[in-house]
Amino acid sequence: MVHGCGVSVSQQQTRSGSTPQRRGDRQRRAIIGAVRELLQETPFADLSVSTISDRAGVARSGFYFYFESKYAVLAQIFAEATQELEELTQYFAPRGAEESPAAFAKRMVGSAAAVFAHNDPVMSACNAARSTDAEIRKIQDGQISTVVDQIVRIVEDEMAAGTAHPISEDIPALIRTLGATTVMMLSGDVTFLGPDGDIDRGVRVLEQLWLTCLWGGSAV
Numbered sequence: 001m002v003h004g005c006g007v008s009v010s011q012q013q014t015r016s017g018s019t020p021q022r023r024g025d026r027q028r029r030a031i032i033g034a035v036r037e038l039l040q041e042t043p044f045a046d047l048s049v050s051t052i053s054d055r056a057g058v059a060r061s062g063f064y065f066y067f068e069s070k071y072a073v074l075a076q077i078f079a080e081a082t083q084e085l086e087e088l089t090q091y092f093a094p095r096g097a098e099e100s101p102a103a104f105a106k107r108m109v110g111s112a113a114a115v116f117a118h119n120d121p122v123m124s125a126c127n128a129a130r131s132t133d134a135e136i137r138k139i140q141d142g143q144i145s146t147v148v149d150q151i152v153r154i155v156e157d158e159m160a161a162g163t164a165h166p167i168s169e170d171i172p173a174l175i176r177t178l179g180a181t182t183v184m185m186l187s188g189d190v191t192f193l194g195p196d197g198d199i200d201r202g203v204r205v206l207e208q209l210w211l212t213c214l215w216g217g218s219a220v
Contacts (some may be wrong), residue, residue, distance in 0.1 A: 028066045030056040035073045039125045071135045077122055078143045085115045092150040101215040109206045116186040127187035144179060151175050155214060167213050178213060182206055
């Protein structure tokens with residue numbers, strides 16, 4: 001089971017006052033930073049709490065003060081990535097009257113590309129491990145569902161207004177398929193990108209894919 005930080009801010013303040021809480025926050029961030037660093041060198045499956053603690057400069061007992069497992073750290077990283085995506089997309093703001101479908105697709109895909117680039121190698125490492133690691137798959141699926149649900153609402157509102165004409169009536173399945181394709185492409189999967197690994201080329205294709213599937217390719 002994946003859990004977040006085991007001790008709330010109010011509990012930390014009660015125990016030690018405001019200054020230790022700030023120190024604790026630095027330690028917590030150090031643990032998250034250590035996982036990010038280590039994933040550039042080691043598959044997530046091979047990471048141990050001891051290795052993470054050593055890199056973070058935190059005692060093993062200190063690690064468990066903030067996180068119940070290495071998966072809890074990963075869950076936090078994914079939550080922060082989702083928050084970053086929300087901010088870049090203006091919290092999944094619907095397409096306004098002045099924003100064309102093409103501009104909307106560019107905003108959504110471009111924001112996702114920026115989040116993947118900023119959070120690599122975590123995204124790529126987890127995507128590679130999801131087929132063999134049930135916990136990673138559970139964490140990823142939860143974050144993906146959050147994003148899919150928000151985009152489904154946008155598309156359904158546009159359909160009701162007569163401004164979107166998706167290629168399928170099953171909007172959740174359509175958005176999930178587009179979302180999965182986007183994740184695989186932006187994770188650098190060679191099956192989607194090809195041997196040259198050209199992310200920019202992949203982003204251009206993704207923009208056209210979203211545009212065509214939701215608006216029939218209309219750019220205006």
